[in-house]
Amino acid sequence: MSSIFERHSIRKYRDEKVPDEIIENLLKAAMQAPSAGNQQAWEFIVVSKDEDKLAISKMHQFAKPAENASHLIVTLGNESWARFPMMIEQDLGACNENILLQATHEGLGAVWLGFYPIEDRTLKLKEYLNIPDNCIPFSVICVGYPAVESDVKLRYDESKVHFDRY
Numbered sequence: 001m002s003s004i005f006e007r008h009s010i011r012k013y014r015d016e017k018v019p020d021e022i023i024e025n026l027l028k029a030a031m032q033a034p035s036a037g038n039q040q041a042w043e044f045i046v047v048s049k050d051e052d053k054l055a056i057s058k059m060h061q062f063a064k065p066a067e068n069a070s071h072l073i074v075t076l077g078n079e080s081w082a083r084f085p086m087m088i089e090q091d092l093g094a095c096n097e098n099i100l101l102q103a104t105h106e107g108l109g110a111v112w113l114g115f116y117p118i119e120d121r122t123l124k125l126k127e128y129l130n131i132p133d134n135c136i137p138f139s140v141i142c143v144g145y146p147a148v149e150s151d152v153k154l155r156y157d158e159s160k161v162h163f164d165r166y
Contacts, residue, residue, distance in 0.1 A: 003104040008152050010109025011065040013144030017048075018070040022106050026073065026143065029102035033094040036087035041079070042095050045129055047072040047140075052128075056140060059124045063113050069142035073099060074129065077116075077136040089116070092138040099141050109146035112139055 027044055035041065047053060048071050057067035066072055075096055077088035096112050103110035115121040116138045125137040 003101045005154065006152055007100055007104040008150055009111040010144075010146045010148070010150070011111050011142070012147040013065075013068050013070060013109060013142070014147045015068075016070065016145045018108060018143060018145070022108070023071055023073075023143075025106060026099050026102050029098040030073075030075070030095045033091065033098045035091035035094070036084040039081065039083045039087070039091065041077055041082035041085075041088055042092060043076040043078050043135060045074040045076065045131075047074060047129075055128055056125070059128075060113075060115075060118070060121050063140065065111050065142045066113065066140060068144070068147075070144035071142075073141045073143065074125065074131075075099075075138045075141065076131065077138055078134060079136065080134040088136065089138070096139055096141060099143075103141075103143050107145070108143050110141055110143045112141050115139055 023046060030044065031040065047056065053066050053069060053072055056072060057063050075092050077092050079085050079088070082088055100110050100112060115125055116136055122137050125131065131137055
């Protein structure tokens with residue numbers, strides 16, 4: 001469970017490429033996520049070209065970390081594959097968390113940039129990356145070697161826990 005407690009959002013990265021086999025490990029972790037009815041209606045675009053990362057970093061005010069990440073992983077929900085389309089967001093949330101946890105395990109820093117359901121963000125990403133209409137661009141996950149040390153704080157708050165009833 002150490003990856004769970006060590007994981008935190010990293011937005012600044014060293015100028016060092018993450019090896020392909022580690023990116024593949026992140027994608028393997030993503031695909032191990034639970035999904036409704038085991039539908040696995042996800043796809044991924046791995047972005048590594050500097051000009052593409054720069055363009056994506058300008059798609060909304062909170063996307064700046066994309067510019068200097070080693071790689072971006074764009075998570076997509078493919079509605080054509082979904083037997084339970086109303087559950088795609090939950091499936092992709094679990095998928096994203098697996099990527100973030102595996103990134104921590106691999107010694108990487110990562111941050112999840114939200115795109116869906118904000119229409120102007122998703123349309124920009126769809127257009128730029130030629131994403132077909134049947135796919136929902138859910139998020140962009142920036143990954144790279146952390147350029148900063150950060151202090152992880154335990155977030156457990158027992159006042160938010162209720163037993164048997166609220």
